[in-house]
Amino acid sequence: MIRLTIDDQEIEVREGTMIADAAARLGIDIPVYCYHEALGPLGACRMCLVGVEKMPKLATACTTAVQDGMVVHTYGEAVDKGRKGVLEFLLINHPLDCPVCDKGGECFLQDYTFQYGPPKGRFKEPKIQKVKDGPINEFVLIDQERCVLCQRCVRFMDEYVGEPQLLLDGRGVETVVTTVDGVPATSQFSGNVIDLCPVGALLSAPYQHKGRPWNIERQESVCTMCPVGCTTLATGRDGHIVRIEGRPVPDRSWGWLCDRGRFGYDYATDPTRLTISFLHANPEAAARTTRQVGHWMSDVMRDAGPDSIAVVMGGLHTVEEAHQVHAFAKNVIGTSRLSISRDVPGYVPRVLNGTYADIADADTILLVGVDPYEAVPVVHLKLRERQKSKRPVKILAVAPRDLSRDSLDVNTLITHAGQEAQVLGWALSQGMGTHPAVKKLAATAPVGVADEDLTALSEALGSSEHLTILWDGLQNEVGSVLAALADARGEKATRILPTWGPSNWRGFERAGFSADFDALTSLLEDARAGKIQMLMTFGADLLREYPDERLVREALQKVPHVVFEGLFRPTEPSLYGAQLPQAGPGEVAGTYVNMEARLLSATPSVTPPGQARPVKSYLTAWAHALNKPFVADDDWDPYGDDTADLLPFDGIQAKVWALKPPNLGNASGMELVTGALVIENGIPSHILEPRAPKFPGRISPQDAEILGIVGQGLVRLGKDGREIRVPVTVDERMTPGRIFVPLGMASCPVNRLGLGAVEVARLEEVPTT
Amino acid sequence: MLDGVKAIAKGMATTFKALSEPRDTYPYPEKRREYSPRFRGKHMLARDADGHELCVGCGLCEAVCPAHAIRVVAAEAPSDQPVSWTSRYSVDYEVDLIRCIFCGMCEEACPTNAVRLTPFNELAAYDRETMIADKEELLRPAIRK
Numbered sequence: 040m041i042r043l044t045i046d047d048q049e050i051e052v053r054e055g056t057m058i059a060d061a062a063a064r065l066g067i068d069i070p071v072y073c074y075h076e077a078l079g080p081l082g083a084c085r086m087c088l089v090g091v092e093k094m095p096k097l098a099t100a101c102t103t104a105v106q107d108g109m110v111v112h113t114y115g116e117a118v119d120k121g122r123k124g125v126l127e128f129l130l131i132n133h134p135l136d137c138p139v140c141d142k143g144g145e146c147f148l149q150d151y152t153f154q155y156g157p158p159k160g161r162f163k164e165p166k167i168q169k170v171k172d173g174p175i176n177e178f179v180l181i182d183q184e185r186c187v188l189c190q191r192c193v194r195f196m197d198e199y200v201g202e203p204q205l206l207l208d209g210r211g212v213e214t215v216v217t218t219v220d221g222v223p224a225t226s227q228f229s230g231n232v233i234d235l236c237p238v239g240a241l242l243s244a245p246y247q248h249k250g251r252p253w254n255i256e257r258q259e260s261v262c263t264m265c266p267v268g269c270t271t272l273a274t275g276r277d278g279h280i281v282r283i284e285g286r287p288v289p290d291r292s293w294g295w296l297c298d299r300g301r302f303g304y305d306y307a308t309d310p311t312r313l314t315i316s317f318l319h320a321n322p323e324a325a326a327r328t329t330r331q332v333g334h335w336m337s338d339v340m341r342d343a344g345p346d347s348i349a350v351v352m353g354g355l356h357t358v359e360e361a362h363q364v365h366a367f368a369k370n371v372i373g374t375s376r377l378s379i380s381r382d383v384p385g386y387v388p389r390v391l392n393g394t395y396a397d398i399a400d401a402d403t404i405l406l407v408g409v410d411p412y413e414a415v416p417v418v419h420l421k422l423r424e425r426q427k428s429k430r431p432v433k434i435l436a437v438a439p440r441d442l443s444r445d446s447l448d449v450n451t452l453i454t455h456a457g458q459e460a461q462v463l464g465w466a467l468s469q470g471m472g473t474h475p476a477v478k479k480l481a482a483t484a485p486v487g488v489a490d491e492d493l494t495a496l497s498e499a500l501g502s503s504e505h506l507t508i509l510w511d512g513l514q515n516e517v518g519s520v521l522a523a524l525a526d527a528r529g530e531k532a533t534r535i536l537p538t539w540g541p542s543n544w545r546g547f548e549r550a551g552f553s554a555d556f557d558a559l560t561s562l563l564e565d566a567r568a569g570k571i572q573m574l575m576t577f578g579a580d581l582l583r584e585y586p587d588e589r590l591v592r593e594a595l596q597k598v599p600h601v602v603f604e605g606l607f608r609p610t611e612p613s614l615y616g617a618q619l620p621q622a623g624p625g626e627v628a629g630t631y632v633n634m635e636a637r638l639l640s641a642t643p644s645v646t647p648p649g650q651a652r653p654v655k656s657y658l659t660a661w662a663h664a665l666n667k668p669f670v671a672d673d674d675w676d677p678y679g680d681d682t683a684d685l686l687p688f689d690g691i692q693a694k695v696w697a698l699k700p701p702n703l704g705n706a707s708g709m710e711l712v713t714g715a716l717v718i719e720n721g722i723p724s725h726i727l728e729p730r731a732p733k734f735p736g737r738i739s740p741q742d743a744e745i746l747g748i749v750g751q752g753l754v755r756l757g758k759d760g761r762e763i764r765v766p767v768t769v770d771e772r773m774t775p776g777r778i779f780v781p782l783g784m785a786s787c788p789v790n791r792l793g794l795g796a797v798e799v800a801r802l803e804e805v806p807t808t
Numbered sequence: 809m810l811d812g813v814k815a816i817a818k819g820m821a822t823t824f825k826a827l828s829e830p831r832d833t834y835p836y837p838e839k840r841r842e843y844s845p846r847f848r849g850k851h852m853l854a855r856d857a858d859g860h861e862l863c864v865g866c867g868l869c870e871a872v873c874p875a876h877a878i879r880v881v882a883a884e885a886p887s888d889q890p891v892s893w894t895s896r897y898s899v900d901y902e903v904d905l906i907r908c909i910f911c912g913m914c915e916e917a918c919p920t921n922a923v924r925l926t927p928f929n930e931l932a933a934y935d936r937e938t939m940i941a942d943k944e945e946l947l948r949p950a951i952r953k
Contacts, residue, residue, distance in 0.1 A: 136894075137866070137919070138864050138866035138868065138919045138920060139864045139866065139894055139895070139896040143866065144871070172895070247884055248865065248882040248883050248884050248896050249882075251866075251867040251870070251871065251880075253867070253870065253871040254867060254870060254871075254879075254880075277881075
């Protein structure tokens with residue numbers, strides 16, 4: 040520890056701390072543009088000049104490490120003169136067009152000039168003209184005249200994200216920030232440079248001219264697009280959310296967002312949003328439909344008993360809303376058929392659930408099936424930060440496709456689709472075969488996987504002191520292997536981060552719903568068998584989400600009254616008796632639970648549009664129709680007593696069961712590989728349309744050659760008489776014999792086929808788009 | 809009795825003297841008072857010599873307004889159809905003349921000298937709605953008859 044004095048205040052900090060950070064801990068504000076704690080020191084802007092006793096000149100606080108006995112002055116004649124001079128230089132070519140600049144009012148160049156800058160510049164020559172409002176990509180605009188060349192954006196993309204798509208071009212006063220070769224930046228994280236830019240150079244294109252800091256309202260919110268649960272600030276103006284910014288949480292998150300979360304806010308005003316209700320596919324006032332549903336409910340309860348009503352929870356509801364639905368279903372209806380809408384069968388008990396700190400602490404990270412960049416993008420940044428840190432880390436993957444990227448070094452063991460559990464189980468039995476839990480797995484040797492790969496995997500799993508696993512849940516049996524792994528590793532930490540949706544599934548579980556996939560399956564089978572007279576889905580579009588579309592379709596056709604409540608009309612609205620509009624995130628107060636099992640509270644920014652309302656108002660109306668009291672239990676608290684903002688432990692233990700040898704299908708077809716793609720999570724966004732992949736499927740170059748596809752094309756996937764059409768791209772990372780189709784896409788519903796081998800044929804017509 | 813006559817005479821003298829003095833009131837609306845050119849009455853939005861609006865919708869008037877009487881919504885104009893002298897313009901500009909206290913801070917804050925307070929002060933209406941001056945109205949400043 041090092042003791043130093045800053046402005047007559049003494050402080051003790053760790054060795055290697057910069058003066059700027061030490062001062063920040065004392066609450067002393069040192070102006071700075073280029074420095075960001077996540078990016079490290081650079082000293083490009085010269086704004087943070089401070090006086091250090093016994094140093095002949097002013098020093099930059101962001102690049103000067105503290106030393107014992109140092110005496111720092113952050114104000115005084117010399118410091119003020121230095122800062123004044125720096126600002127005068129920074130403003131020499133600045134256009135001073137604050138009235139038309141979107142940063143106006145929240146701009147550090149304005150603030151610091153006001154605080155430290157000269158009242159007038161002495162430079163009278165014409166200013167250099169550069170590009171104004173040029174595109175970085177569809178979402179980010181650059182105004183090169185306003186740039187102070189702090190390089191935060193360039194360093195973020197290059198060093199932090201690892202996708203060097205921005206660079207400094209030119210020399211001297213002609214230096215500009217631009218994209219490489221003028222190609223639009225394609226990174227998932229491009230929007231973060233807007234938050235990083237301390238001046239008005241990088242601006243949000245969809246937010247352009249939409250508001251000023253004094254006529255907007257910023258509310259602390261949570262992104263619900265994927266299970267990462269990034270903390271956000273939602274900007275509301277005139278009843279609409281017009282911007283999403285990252286919200287850093289000290290010691291936990293830098294406030295990075297992916298573009299999906301940052302720019303996907305316009306779903307709330309999307310024309311396809313449910314703002315009125317539908318009764319038998321006819322538009323109807325929500326109050327009327329609610330009343331009608333109440334009548335159905337009372338009829339069904341009288342004629343067939345409360346257990347013939349089933350409730351499925353899903354979508355973007357809060358924990359509190361889920362609790363209200365649960366209380367209603369249990370106490371008012373009295374049904375026991377309650378489930379969570381699941382798109383993958385996997386399950387991780389709360390006791391094994393890890394946090395993001397486990398990524399930072401791990402010495403081995405295992406990805407099972409999931410591609411973090413596509414499914415949970417901000418976790419990809421966390422993995423990358425871990426990989427860049429000084430302590431070594433091994434990132435392994437067991438997946439049917441290659442998961443390594445230029446920005447993340449992943450050692451992938453490529454398996455057959457559906458073989459992950461067998462491979463992991465066999466690797467376990469090689470290293471820890473004597474443990475009873477591993478014996479219980481009764482793993483068999485996998486075909487087509489090299490022995491040395493298995494040995495390496497087995498060694499890595501056994502020797503790791505802190506193992507963190509990311510799992511996409513696609514193969515249920517992996518849950519058994521991971522439970523056995525955690526058991527066999529004993530004291531050594533084994534933590535799992537589940538990356539599947541719905542993003543708040545753990546919160547629904549906390550509210551009382553069963554997250555068990557089999558519970559949902561048996562509920563749907565009962566519905567198909569005619570045992571259910573009324574099915575109520577809250578936020579869940581089962582046809583899109585459930586892995587076996589045929590079962591859902593037959594179940595929905597069989598149930599006389601299907602009630603849907605959600606943000607958007609469900610797939611095939613004609614199957615639903617009633618559709619009710621939902622008040623979504625940003626419109627209701629409540630908490631969401633992310634994949635860490637962490638509770639995150641969100642404040643509403645706007646009121647729900649149209650007739651959309653919080654779920655409680657529907658429940659109250661139905662309780663009236665049933666003539667029963669409904670107490671929503673407002674004093675219910677999702678938080679636990681001793682787990683801070685993590686969910687309390689629920690007593691569910693990890694289960695280990697024997698693995699069945701995987702059915703790898705016949706050799707003639709191609710293997711179908713699926714995975715979540717956050718950009719295609721079913722929530723429409725007009726802003727993000729240019730980013731949505733036109734050809735989301737992926738095949739290897741070898742298969743493309745066989746099928747005669749060059750670059751992109753359309754293929755037909757068939758299995759057991761069912762077929763879908765998938766626009767595909769040739770992807771060199773794909774293994775021959777595999778075809779990748781994202782989960783849950785409306786245009787190519789892969790859940791119509793199910794996993795396993797599929798027949799693939801190229802369609803003659805190639806779409807023009 | 810003489811005292812009474814004297815008192816009436818004195819009083820009447822004051823009356824007759826006042827009759828011949830210039831009046832403090834005006835026979836409105838036939839005759840109207842002249843105001844100083846710096847009088848702060850109803851707002852207007854000015855244009856430049858080419859007919860482009862000076863207002864760029866920066867919202868500083870909105871920020872500075874102590875009565876929260878101004879609402880500005882800015883937008884980007886298509887490059888072939890400029891509205892203001894730059895690409896940014898105000899798509900909505902409203903002054904609530906009932907809320908306005910005519911302090912003139914908006915005029916003072918305006919970086920482009922677009923919003924100005926004219927001497928026009930004949931502000932009366934039958935309902936509150938018509939007292940909200942929209943952009944169209946402000947761009948055509950009212951002239952005293």
